[in-house]
Amino acid sequence: MPEQLPESYLAVLKQAEGFVAQEIVPRGERLGLGEPLAALSAEVRAASKQAGFFYKTQPEAFGGAPAGALELTMLREYWASANSELTRFIFGPGPGILHEASGELASQFLKPVMAGEKRGAFGFTEPDSAPRPTWAVLANDELTLNGQKSYVTGGDTADFLSILVNVEDPNGAKLGTAMVVVDRAAAGVVLEDTFTSMEGGGHAAFRFEAVKVPSWQMIGKLGEGMPRALANIGNVRLMVAAEAMGMSLWALDYLNQHLLAPHRTGGSLGDKEGVRLRYAELRIQAFAGRSVLYRAARRADGPDNSVNEVIAAKVFCTEVASTIIDWAVQLVGGQALVVGHPLEALYRRVRSLRLVEGANDLLRLNLAKGNLELGKGDL
Numbered sequence: 027m028p029e030q031l032p033e034s035y036l037a038v039l040k041q042a043e044g045f046v047a048q049e050i051v052p053r054g055e056r057l058g059l060g061e062p063l064a065a066l067s068a069e070v071r072a073a074s075k076q077a078g079f080f081y082k083t084q085p086e087a088f089g090g091a092p093a094g095a096l097e098l099t100m101l102r103e104y105w106a107s108a109n110s111e112l113t114r115f116i117f118g119p120g121p122g123i124l125h126e127a128s129g130e131l132a133s134q135f136l137k138p139v140m141a142g143e144k145r146g147a148f149g150f151t152e153p154d155s156a157p158r159p160t161w162a163v164l165a166n167d168e169l170t171l172n173g174q175k176s177y178v179t180g181g182d183t184a185d186f187l188s189i190l191v192n193v194e195d196p197n198g199a200k201l202g203t204a205m206v207v208v209d210r211a212a213a214g215v216v217l218e219d220t221f222t223s224m225e226g227g228g229h230a231a232f233r234f235e236a237v238k239v240p241s242w243q244m245i246g247k248l249g250e251g252m253p254r255a256l257a258n259i260g261n262v263r264l265m266v267a268a269e270a271m272g273m274s275l276w277a278l279d280y281l282n283q284h285l286l287a288p289h290r291t292g293g294s295l296g297d298k299e300g301v302r303l304r305y306a307e308l309r310i311q312a313f314a315g316r317s318v319l320y321r322a323a324r325r326a327d328g329p330d331n332s333v334n335e336v337i338a339a340k341v342f343c344t345e346v347a348s349t350i351i352d353w354a355v356q357l358v359g360g361q362a363l364v365v366g367h368p369l370e371a372l373y374r375r376v377r378s379l380r381l382v383e384g385a386n387d388l389l390r391l392n393l394a395k396g397n398l399e400l401g402k403g404d405l
């Protein structure tokens with residue numbers, strides 16, 4: 027196995043295979059027959075708690091049994107390779123950007139999040155039309171927020187938003203950036219728009235009109251906003267890379283079966299040399315992508331800085347997955363584009379991965395900066 031996983035991880039993987047076969051596949055069939063997603067996702071969560079997978083993304087302080095980056099990567103890739111809408115309910119909610127919260131921020135937001143009682147959304151992206159980036163005036167331990175955020179995934183149904191703001195004093199002097207937790211129901215939080223992106227994600231755009239927020243709702247210290255926002259995004263990048271390779275594995279497995287099946291021209295498509303060349307190229311790319319993914323995950327578990335390596339994995343794996351799924355569509359032919367075909371859905375889903383958690387070209391610029399100006403990153 028190219029990933030060279032330790033025996034204990036292979037045992038977890040075997041358990042995961044059993045879980046998908048017994049808990050995910052039959053419920054996926056029920057979903058296809060029209061049973062509601064909400065009921066089936068609750069069943070998956072209950073089964074996942076029973077099996078112990080639920081707790082692998084949760085800190086010990088909240089009853090979790092957190093797994094390291096390599097184990098999570100292995101599982102995330104495997105869940106994605108099942109190509110089911112239901113695998114996203116297996117892991118329990120993680121603390122995300124609230125991971126170091128203490129005091130009131132912990133009791134009012136982090137604890138309810140970990141108990142599944144509250145859900146937050148992340149507000150970083152701003153509309154091009156915004157007159158100035160979202161800002162907050164700090165006076166008497168209170169922030170007054172104004173501005174806009176767009177593309178807040180799950181924002182319309184969230185209980186709170188974690189947003190990046192530029193903080194200044196009442197005279198306009200700049201004090202630095204901060205991540206601030208804002209109650210979704212606070213006065214002045216205006217839901218301007220909701221929309222759906224092609225892979226099915228639901229998003230919201232917000233306007234903030236003199237929203238009053240107590241200063242304890244700031245995550246960490248003043249001035250730490252941008253590094254905290256980027257650190258949170260960094261944790262998710264490895265997850266995106268793992269999902270990309272899991273999707274690639276599913277597509278290659280599907281393609282393998284298609285190439286071996288009878289074709290109307292007589293024989294099979296897999297008999298044709300030109301098709302074999304294409305297929306081999308896709309397998310070479312998947313091999314390279316998985317090698318990058320697992321090397322970056324091992325690095326993330328170690329003591330050394332892994333920002334550049336995780337960026338490399340996110341960019342490479344999402345681009346490899348885009349190529350593999352695009353060619354899988356091409357080789358399966360017109361039927362793969364019929365609405366409802368699994369490759370049609372996968373094609374829409376893979377497209378967003380090159381934009382989420384940092385557009386790939388911007389990540390390339392970050393990687394160059396990390397190396398040229400900060401001396402980070404190994405080859």
Ligand SMILES: Cc1cc2nc3c(=O)[nH]c(=O)nc-3n(C[C@H](O)[C@H](O)[C@H](O)COP(=O)(O)OP(=O)(O)OC[C@H]3O[C@@H](n4cnc5c(N)ncnc54)[C@H](O)[C@@H]3O)c2cc1C
Nearest residue numbers: 148149150151177178179223227378381382383384385387
């Ligand atoms: C499914 C999905 C979910 C999302 N969820 C969230 C969320 O929950 N919260 C949130 O805050 N945002 C979210 N986003 C927004 C996402 O983070 C942004 O779309 C992404 O960061 C790109 O920003 P942008 O759309 O403003 O494009 P722009 O920043 O305008 O960039 C567009 C393109 O221009 C090029 N480009 C831009 N600047 C440069 C440069 N300096 N050098 C070279 N090329 C450049 C790149 O090719 C880039 O892809 C989500 C997006 C998607 C698709």
